[in-house]
Amino acid sequence: MRKTATIAAVSTLLALSLAACGERDEDNEETGADNTESSAPAEPGSSDSASESASDTAAPTGDQYPDFKACMVSDSGGFDDKSFNQTSLKGQTDAADQFGVQTAQVESNSDTEYGDNIDQLIGEGCNEITTVGFLLGDATEAAAKKNKDVDFAIVDFAYEKPAPNLKGLVFATDQPSFLAGYLAAAQSESGIVGTFGGLNIPTVTVFMEGFRLGVEQYNEDTGEEVQLLGWDGSEGAFTEDFEDKGKGQSVGADLIQQGADIIFPVAGPAGLGGLQAAKDGGALGIWVDTDGYESTEYGDILLTSVVKGLDVAVTEAIKESAEGTFSNELYSGTLENDGVGLAPFHDFDGEIDQETKDRLDELTQQIIAGEVTTS
Structure with a gap:
């Protein structure tokens, strides 16, 4: 599962340079x-x-x-x-x-x-x-x-x-989310990873489903039995909005209490609460839409991000x-036109072994070729 190896990169999308500003002022x-x-x-x-x-x-x-x-x-x-x-x-x-x-x-x-x-x-x-x-x-x-x-x-x-x-x-966020799920399964020490969404709508669950299938692919490749909490392909954990960071923190903490050591929140600002729960609970996170290493204050716990151009x-x-x-x-x-992708691994690059990186590169090409189903 989580391993150490030489530094290499998988795929980068765009250099998204976003300010890490504070919490939204409701007024x-x-x-x-x-x-x-x-x-x-x-x-x-x-x-x-x-x-x-x-x-x-x-x-x-x-x-x-x-x-x-x-x-x-x-x-x-x-x-x-x-x-x-x-x-x-x-x-x-x-x-x-x-x-x-x-x-x-x-x-x-x-x-x-x-x-x-x-x-x-x-x-x-x-x-x-x-x-x-x-x-x-x-x-x-x-x-x-x-x-x-x-x-x-x-x-x-x-x-x-x-x-x-x-x-x-x-x-096509299911494509890089699949890669993120594979990566999370490969890096998990507990053998349990988690995800949650803001609302149960297609643009949210497409991330979660891709992530689920990526975990399944890792299990198929390795014979491991990494468990995914928060989404089973049709039902899952949701905060029911995109604004309440307290709800996101609560849902994230629940996943961590159940053993998840890597979580994937798909909930906008509410998802930042999930990252806070991960930080408080000694877990890691994967962010969405932007490179969270650049855009959030949680870069030190982010394996990567599923980014969209x-x-x-x-x-x-x-x-x-x-x-x-x-x-x-x-x-x-899509992955093919660089409209979506995985952000760099940043601080965790040296902790991801070359075999995993090579497999992610291979899966990227298989997804582009239509040989791997991500949704």
Whole structure:
């Protein structure tokens, strides 16, 4: 199981440089992109209501599309979630830096705000609006159909018949999650690993299922019987939201008390509570969406992270809209196109033996070739 060997790397996706900032302030409802430092979102401001929560900024460097306005609505996790909202926002700030577009954002504080927040940005003259998260799917589609002169991109949602001005940005996260599950099983000393989610929705359980199948692959390869807690392929452990770090810490602590020495939280900011439980309990963690070594304060306990090229996909969608080449063609990030992958092992690189690293490389190629099932 956990072994020591020479230093080598498996696969890297992108250099995601995100600031490790503090816990989200529930009283803050406003976020602006900091175009002079594209690696992190600006500190949220405060306002009395969601209708006052958008802020406009202009990029100081790019000048290709100075009259174009790209906007964004977060889900209830907020832009400083150390995860997919934060990385999506980086895609917008990168677009501002590279192309000179104007930007505006609204940070959602509850699921009931999504439609109103999108409408607010439409009223502010946005040419393109990116919405972040599966839960915004219905509100985004309704807005796209109603506002045909605005381009919409949505992270983590695919439509069967999207409107002409609506593009889904999806990621095959089961693929790197499979690799993460294999790695976790290989590194576990207790023979027990765990996972939990925020909500039981497809964009969460796809991580968990990939992780489960990766553990199974390790057991098949080695004859070991590493156990997975928190997900059995259909049911599992969930915090029932993405915001409550206390719930995440409680669920994570429960998994650790049952013997898990590596946990894989898929719960946005609530998942940070799981990492805290791991740190308190002497366990290790694997983060999601971004390289948690860079974006969280828990880098010293993270084996790796399952990362998505959210920022690159968002930047490209904005660019296409600004230059007039936007389409409703679905974007799908995979291992093959580097849209998803495992982050570097960082401090744990020397503790992962070469045999495991080589097998992860081999599995990556087999997944790309369609020889291994990850979902």
